[in-house]
Amino acid sequence: MYCPVPPPLCPSQAALCPLTAASPVTFCRGSSLPAFCCPLIPCATSSSSPARPGLFRALPLSSQAPPLHAQTPPLHARCCQCHPLPQPCRHPLVSFALRMLGSVWKAGPRALGPPMSGGLRGYCARAGQQQGLIFRQLFEPVSATYTYLLADQATKEAVLIDPVLEKAPRDAKLVKDLGLNLLYAANTHCHADHITGSGVLKRMLPGCKSVISKDSGARADLHIQEGHVIKFGKFALETRSTPGHTDGCLTYVLQDHSMAFTGDALLIRGCGRTDFQQGCPQTLYQSVHSKIFSLPDHCLLYPAHDYTGQSVTSVKEEKQLNPRLTKTLEEFVKIMNGLNLPKPAQIDIAVPANLKCGIQDP
Ligand SMILES: [Fe+2]
Numbered sequence: 246m247y248c249p250v251p252p253p254l255c256p257s258q259a260a261l262c263p264l265t266a267a268s269p270v271t272f273c274r275g276s277s278l279p280a281f282c283c284p285l286i287p288c289a290t291s292s293s294s295p296a297r298p299g300l301f302r303a304l305p306l307s308s309q310a311p312p313l314h315a316q317t318p319p320l321h322a323r324c325c326q327c328h329p330l331p332q333p334c335r336h337p338l339v340s341f342a343l344r345m346l347g348s349v350w351k352a353g354p355r356a357l358g359p360p361m362s363g364g365l366r367g368y369c370a371r372a373g374q375q376q377g378l379i380f381r382q383l384f385e386p387v388s389a390t391y392t393y394l395l396a397d398q399a400t401k402e403a404v405l406i407d408p409v410l411e412k413a414p415r416d417a418k419l420v421k422d423l424g425l426n427l428l429y430a431a432n433t434h435c436h437a438d439h440i441t442g443s444g445v446l447k448r449m450l451p452g453c454k455s456v457i458s459k460d461s462g463a464r465a466d467l468h469i470q471e472g473h474v475i476k477f478g479k480f481a482l483e484t485r486s487t488p489g490h491t492d493g494c495l496t497y498v499l500q501d502h503s504m505a506f507t508g509d510a511l512l513i514r515g516c517g518r519t520d521f522q523q524g525c526p527q528t529l530y531q532s533v534h535s536k537i538f539s540l541p542d543h544c545l546l547y548p549a550h551d552y553t554g555q556s557v558t559s560v561k562e563e564k565q566l567n568p569r570l571t572k573t574l575e576e577f578v579k580i581m582n583g584l585n586l587p588k589p590a591q592i593d594i595a596v597p598a599n600l601k602c603g604i605q606d607p
């Protein structure tokens with residue numbers, strides 16, 4: 246599929262882009278909308294056509310890159326990119342698109358049960374952006390690690406959570422491209438499966454400070470613990486201590502409790518292992534139940550890893566569906582002690598390096 250759209254056939258097609266609310270956009274033609282959830286993708290991402298600024302193409306769900314909020318089908322209705330197309334528009338395809346999107350939009354809350362506090366806003370980074378929050382979920386495929394960029398759109402102050410050494414150039418470029426001022430490269434814990442990018446990013450982006458838990462035993466510019474607040478512009482991340490996977494595990498919670506970054510303490514339908522690095526299943530169970538499951542149901546949870554292609558979950562989902570943490574403490578301990586997982590491939594390199602904020606850190 247490509248962008249076949251010549252200059253607007255219908256003057257009403259030219260409108261404000263629903264994704265950026267700024268750039269003029271022309272809508273693509275030639276596809277039936279029911280197969281789409283997030284139908285507008287910048288042409289620049291198309292491999293079959295040259296980039297054409299201002300044009301957007303439609304993609305079927307099956308060929309979309311993992312969106313920020315890839316979820317099971319019912320949650321597609323809450324995808325941040327499912328914006329109603331701008332009004333007014335008289336083109337038949339766009340009119341049809343409006344009707345279909347409207348149907349999906351309305352069906353979303355019913356599919357998930359009663360509206361939760363926060364409603365659609367709680368599920369939607371796009372809504373966050375409307376509040377002035379820039380949010381990007383980045384991925385490193387070898388260790389299946391997620392890195393998160395959060396920034397204040399107004400002040401440009403930014404925080405990176407769990408950067409990966411090999412992706413530091415990508416992250417630094419993104420920070421520069423967006424004109425951001427990276428204040429902190431914060432780790433959720435001393436990782437065993439990859440080397441942190443904190444040390445390298447400090448060199449690439451002078452002024453950036455590395456952050457890790459005081460209990461991790463790792464070197465960093467800023468050692469934090471329960472209750473510490475990391476501010477960036479008008480936003481802030483609250484620190485919750487969630488040990489059990491390691492002693493120094495932290496969960497970072499956005500101040501309005503709409504999203505939290507759980508590291509390896511809680512994964513999507515899983516949790517971090519507890520068989521090395523001071524791991525303790527009893528402690529992890531208490532941490533998750535007291536510090537993460539106590540957040541509002543609608544709070545989005547972003548883990549440090551996912552190995553199944555999922556990108557986000559919520560407190561409500563994990564309280565209902567996590568196959569380990571919905572068990573009793575005794576059952577959880579038995580499960581964790583019986584995992585018999587192989588040793589992480591990079592542990593002998595990664596842990597010593599991460600204790601020094603990444604191998605490149607002086
Ligand atoms: Fe870990």
